[in-house]
Amino acid sequence: MFQAVFASLRLAFALVCVGLGLILGAQWLGFIPDSRLAEETARRKFCETVAIASIDDIRQHRWSKLNTTLEALVRQNDALLSGGLRTESGTLQAATRHHRLCWKRTATAAAPKDVNVAKSPPVDATAHDSVLFLSDAPETTEVVPSWVEPSEPVSRDATAELDGEIIRLDIPITVQDRTWGTLEFTFKTNATGLFGNLLDQGILRLLIFFAVIGMGSYSFLMMRILGVFSKTQVVPERVRQALDTLAEGLLVLDKDGKIILANDNFLSTNGFEPEELQKRLAADLPWVFNTDDKDADIELPWTEAISQRKSVVGEILRLTGRDGVHRVFSVNAGPIGEDETRKGALVTFQDVTHVEKHRLELENMLSMLRLSKDEIQKKNQELEILATRDALTGCLNRRAFFERMETMLVDYRSAGRPLSCFMVDIDHFKSVNDTYGHHTGDDVLRKVSKVLRDLHEENQVVCRYGGEEFCVMLPGHDLDEAMEQSERTRLAIMNIRLDDPESLRLTASLGVSELQFGATDVQSLINQADNCLYVAKRGGRNQSVPFDPDRVDVLGEEAPQPDDVADPDLVSLPFHAVTALVSALAYRDPSTAEHSRRVANLCVQAADGLVCQRDIYVLEIAALLHDIGKIGVPDDVLHKPGPLTDDEWKIMRRHNTIGLDMVAGTFHCPELERIIRAHHAISDRGEVAHHLKLDELPIEARILTIADTYDSIVSDHAYRRGRPHSFAAIELRRCAGKQFDAQLVKHFLTKIEADVKESSLGVPTSTGIAFAVPKQTALKIGQQIERIAEAMDAQNVTDLRDLARDLSVIADASYLTPIVDSAKQIEEAASRGETVEWITLLRQTQKLLDLCRATQNAHLIEIEQEETLFFN
Numbered sequence: 001m002f003q004a005v006f007a008s009l010r011l012a013f014a015l016v017c018v019g020l021g022l023i024l025g026a027q028w029l030g031f032i033p034d035s036r037l038a039e040e041t042a043r044r045k046f047c048e049t050v051a052i053a054s055i056d057d058i059r060q061h062r063w064s065k066l067n068t069t070l071e072a073l074v075r076q077n078d079a080l081l082s083g084g085l086r087t088e089s090g091t092l093q094a095a096t097r098h099h100r101l102c103w104k105r106t107a108t109a110a111a112p113k114d115v116n117v118a119k120s121p122p123v124d125a126t127a128h129d130s131v132l133f134l135s136d137a138p139e140t141t142e143v144v145p146s147w148v149e150p151s152e153p154v155s156r157d158a159t160a161e162l163d164g165e166i167i168r169l170d171i172p173i174t175v176q177d178r179t180w181g182t183l184e185f186t187f188k189t190n191a192t193g194l195f196g197n198l199l200d201q202g203i204l205r206l207l208i209f210f211a212v213i214g215m216g217s218y219s220f221l222m223m224r225i226l227g228v229f230s231k232t233q234v235v236p237e238r239v240r241q242a243l244d245t246l247a248e249g250l251l252v253l254d255k256d257g258k259i260i261l262a263n264d265n266f267l268s269t270n271g272f273e274p275e276e277l278q279k280r281l282a283a284d285l286p287w288v289f290n291t292d293d294k295d296a297d298i299e300l301p302w303t304e305a306i307s308q309r310k311s312v313v314g315e316i317l318r319l320t321g322r323d324g325v326h327r328v329f330s331v332n333a334g335p336i337g338e339d340e341t342r343k344g345a346l347v348t349f350q351d352v353t354h355v356e357k358h359r360l361e362l363e364n365m366l367s368m369l370r371l372s373k374d375e376i377q378k379k380n381q382e383l384e385i386l387a388t389r390d391a392l393t394g395c396l397n398r399r400a401f402f403e404r405m406e407t408m409l410v411d412y413r414s415a416g417r418p419l420s421c422f423m424v425d426i427d428h429f430k431s432v433n434d435t436y437g438h439h440t441g442d443d444v445l446r447k448v449s450k451v452l453r454d455l456h457e458e459n460q461v462v463c464r465y466g467g468e469e470f471c472v473m474l475p476g477h478d479l480d481e482a483m484e485q486s487e488r489t490r491l492a493i494m495n496i497r498l499d500d501p502e503s504l505r506l507t508a509s510l511g512v513s514e515l516q517f518g519a520t521d522v523q524s525l526i527n528q529a530d531n532c533l534y535v536a537k538r539g540g541r542n543q544s545v546p547f548d549p550d551r552v553d554v555l556g557e558e559a560p561q562p563d564d565v566a567d568p569d570l571v572s573l574p575f576h577a578v579t580a581l582v583s584a585l586a587y588r589d590p591s592t593a594e595h596s597r598r599v600a601n602l603c604v605q606a607a608d609g610l611v612c613q614r615d616i617y618v619l620e621i622a623a624l625l626h627d628i629g630k631i632g633v634p635d636d637v638l639h640k641p642g643p644l645t646d647d648e649w650k651i652m653r654r655h656n657t658i659g660l661d662m663v664a665g666t667f668h669c670p671e672l673e674r675i676i677r678a679h680h681a682i683s684d685r686g687e688v689a690h691h692l693k694l695d696e697l698p699i700e701a702r703i704l705t706i707a708d709t710y711d712s713i714v715s716d717h718a719y720r721r722g723r724p725h726s727f728a729a730i731e732l733r734r735c736a737g738k739q740f741d742a743q744l745v746k747h748f749l750t751k752i753e754a755d756v757k758e759s760s761l762g763v764p765t766s767t768g769i770a771f772a773v774p775k776q777t778a779l780k781i782g783q784q785i786e787r788i789a790e791a792m793d794a795q796n797v798t799d800l801r802d803l804a805r806d807l808s809v810i811a812d813a814s815y816l817t818p819i820v821d822s823a824k825q826i827e828e829a830a831s832r833g834e835t836v837e838w839i840t841l842l843r844q845t846q847k848l849l850d851l852c853r854a855t856q857n858a859h860l861i862e863i864e865q866e867e868t869l870f871f872n
Contacts (some may be wrong), residue, residue: 005223012218016211023210027203035203043079043169043187050083051171051183058085058093058173058180066094079188081166087181102186106168249329249349252336253302257281257345266349271322282347288318288326302345305333316356319349328356390464392442393449398612401463405473405522406794408461412475413515420474420482422512423529424452424489427541429468430694434737436501443498444468444506451492456485466610466699467743469533471526479514479546486510486544494542507542509533517547527670537696578621581628581662588631595711599623602707603700606748610699613789613849615671619700622675626704629659656680675700679708694741702741706732706748709740729753781810781819781852788852792845800845801830807848822848 026032050073057066063085070083074096082102084095092100171183240261243250249266251259259277267274282302289298301312311334318328329349337343388400396404412419426432426448433441445468452462452470461473472489474482493508511532519525528547536545586593600623607616633655637648644652660680664673678701694702713728729749736742784807791799804826811819826844 008219008222011222012215015218016214019210019214020207023203023207032203043167043185046077047169047171047183047185050185051173054085054183055173063094067096070094070096081186081188083186084184085181086170086184088179093181099184099186102166103168103184106166106186246348249351251282251302251347251349252344253282253306253347254344255306257283257302257306260344269321269327269349269351270319286320288320301331301333302347305335305345305347309335309337311335316352317349327351328353390449393445393464394453395449395462395464395470398463398465398615401461401465401471401473402522402612403794404461408473408475409515409522409525417476418478418481418514418516419525420477420479420512420514421525421529422472422474422482422486422489422510422544423465423526423533424448424470424472424493425509425533425537425696426468426493427507427509427537430737430742432504433742436504438742440498440501440504444496444504447496447498448493448506448508451496452489455489455492465526467741471529477514479512479516482512482514483544483546486512490542490544509536509541510544511536511547512544513547534696578624581666582624584631585628592627592630595715596624596627598711598715599626599704599707602711602748602752603703606703606707606744606751607700608751610703610747613792613845615700617789618669618671619675619703621667622672622679622700623704623707625659625663625672626676626679626708627655627659628662629655629657631655631662632658674698675704677701679704694738699741699744702744703748706740706744710748710752725753781807784810784852788845788849792841797830800841801827804830804848807852816851819848819851822851 023032027034050069054066054069057063057069066085070085073083074080082096082099084099084103085093087093167187167189169185169187171185173180173183240263243252243261244264246263246265249269250261250263251266252261254260259280259282262272262274262277266272267277283300287300301315301317304310305312311332313332315331315333316328317331318326320326328351330352331347331349333345333347335343335345388396390397409419426444429441429444432444445464448468449462449464449470452472456462456472456474460475463471463473465471472485474485477485490508490510493506496506498504511529511534513519513525513528513532515525517528519528532545532547536543539545582593582596585596600620603619603623604616607619611619633652637644637651640648660673660676663669663676675698678697681697681701697705710728710732713731714722714725716722732740732745732749736745784803788800788803788807791803804823808820808823808827811823822844826841826848829841829844
């Protein structure tokens with residue numbers, strides 16, 4: 001910077017010197033007038049004018065007036081020192097003070113070289129219109145005033161005033177071509193210049209003005225010129241050409257952030273012209289900032305690079321070009337200069353508009369995927385809730401309950417820790433539905449379930465077991481602690497209050513059991529608690545009853561002792577035994593066998609979603625065997641075409657006891673016996689036995705009763721023809737709440753109406769798939785049904801995969817392609833390990849079980865037909 005200033009001063013001084021020389025040369029050549037000559041001419045004209053004005057006073061000899069005039073002129077003109085009128089003879093007729101001295105000094109100083117004496121042409125008196133010829137005037141003698149005598153002393157002030165060079169000027173006065181005298185004047189000379197008389201004051205002032213002003217002006221001009229020159233030369237032409245070959249946009253900025261150079265790529269990309277960007281601040285370009293605060297202080301990359309002398313890499317900026325398009329640039333900025341000197345910055349711009357666009361598209365896609373994932377998770381959670389929770393109460397359903405408790409029971413048994421449970425049944429719940437309506441019953445269920453979940457869901461497992469029954473599992477609690485929890489629950493239920501009706505008071509009966517009584521699985525433990533529940537019902541309700549081997553269960557049989565618990569292997573229901581009994585029934589009474597098969601199909605269809613798969617299988621067997629005792633009924637009673645008498649009804653009722661004995665001796669399954677026993681507990685007139693209530697019956701027995709009644713109404717008999725489906729639905733609804741469970745009737749009709757195809761009489765026809773299968777194949781498939789149901793309820797993937805593989809082999813040997821395909825789908829889905837989708841697997845298993853039941857039905861139909869032909 002100092003060098004540029006010094007160079008500017010040198011150039012300015014040189015230019016000033018050249019200008020001064022030109023001015024002096026112009027003066028010497030006469031192009032500039034000499035002020036001294038002009039002043040001398042003006043003085044001569046002044047003297048001539050005074051001479052002409054004094055002609056009249058001279059003619060009239062008014063010397064006093066002339067003296068006064070000359071004195072006035074001296075006072076008014078600072079340059080005029082004195083004046084006087086001298087005749088041709090040398091006599092002063094009029095003069096101002098000190099005129100003799102001034103005139104004498106000018107004469108003495110000018111005598112040697114004859115300088116400073118101004119000669120004027122004589123003034124002819126005849127040439128003036130207002131003057132007379134002096135010859136006409138009377139001759140007078142010269143009278144010299146006393147104040148102009150040579151002896152007059154000169155004061156010190158006058159001597160100081162007369163110091164310096166004096167110029168005299170005389171104007172001759174002629175009269176009729178004869179010189180009369182002279183009008184004399186003395187003037188002060190101008191001060192000499194720097195170079196004496198070579199320069200007058202006018203040209204000297206011009207030179208000084210030009211030197212001072214020119215030095216400043218030229219210095220400023222040279223600084224500007226040198227500044228522009230240095231900036232344009234910071235990037236030589238060859239470097240400019242090299243920068244124009246870059247594929248990226250580039251700006252060269254000075255220390256103030258002004259644009260010195262923009263390469264071709266930056267200009268062409270944004271549509272700018274080079275002149276448009278020259279000297280413009282880079283920050284003033286139309287940048288687009290993603291900020292809502294317009295007053296926000298945004299530091300641009302090059303500003304940081306210049307001020308902090310560090311490189312800035314990968315900064316994203318958006319710029320609006322001349323074409324109005326917003327472009328995205330990746331900006332890199334680096335400082336220019338060494339050490340701490342700030343000379344500017346080098347800024348590169350890489351156009352990443354397409355990359356940024358793709359990035360935004362990817363972000364949008366990722367956002368959509370996240371939303372989809374969240375939605376899927378939400379749906380999965382909803383599906384999980386639907387699959388594991390009861391929709392009305394929010395408690396676990398039976399399938400989810402057993403799935404959770406099987407693992408827990410194994411863990412607690414192996415650890416030797418106590419595990420208890422208690423069953424809860426709302427007292428007189430059917431009366432609530434009958435008296436206040438089903439909506440009030442739903443409110444009661446919701447209130448009771450909320451109490452159970454609030455008290456036990458945090459650390460225990462709460463399940464809606466069926467209808468108004470709930471089951472609560474208490475891990476880590478022995479029997480005493482479980483009794484304490486059950487009493488606490490019972491009291492909480494008693495404190496439930498409804499808004500409508502306010503007068504309704506609730507009570508509950510509870511049965512409690514614990515693993516110490518020999519329960520081998522969850523179902524056994526629940527059965528023990530359920531038996532205690534029925535003891536509580538029979539004992540007056542609103543109480544908790546712990547498990548006691550000496551107590552009697554609800555159906556009058558002795559509760560099983562711990563040592564008498566059946567072996568799980570003996571609890572299985574072999575299908576070949578079922579087939580043998582059904583074959584015997586078909587031989588004895590084909591219509592009853594066909595009726596039992598239809599009732600079994602209806603039970604399976606109605607129980608879907610209410611109980612687990614194994615319980616559905618047990619219910620199906622119970623439906624097939626619920627009338628097996630008719631084998632012992634005489635033919636004249638069994639095949640009587642008309643109504644039965646009272647004695648015949650007594651004989652007919654014996655088949656219940658016969659059937660129970662046959663089932664108990666063949667299968668050793670308490671659940672199966674209990675369902676058939678409860679079903680037969682209802683009299684032929686629809687009245688429940690005096691020691692039972694409808695809501696105390698197992699849900700499977702209630703479903704079996706509804707299905708049996710429905711099929712009896714719509715089927716043909718020897719004494720009447722079958723009624724249409726609509727009639728059967730009306731009858732079931734009419735007896736709902738008395739002979740049948742109202743909720744189950746509604747559920748039953750909903751299930752069968754979805755698949756009913758009515759004939760001309762309105763009777764539903766079979767929609768199942770019929771398979772012609774050998775007897776041995778049907779028996780093998782029947783044996784697999786229970787095992788698959790148990791594996792699915794326990795969610796045992798390994799057993800389910802193996803059973804599906806075995807079933808596929810069995811079905812493939814008989815060319816049962818639908819069963820083979822369904823089994824392979826299950827095998828493939830169960831082979832996924834931890835990623836198995838239980839909802840899909842559940843649907844596939846349900847489909848497979850339906851196909852397997854179809855083979856059973858087909859085999860039973862075939863047996864019935866064979867037995868019918870043989871009987872005929």
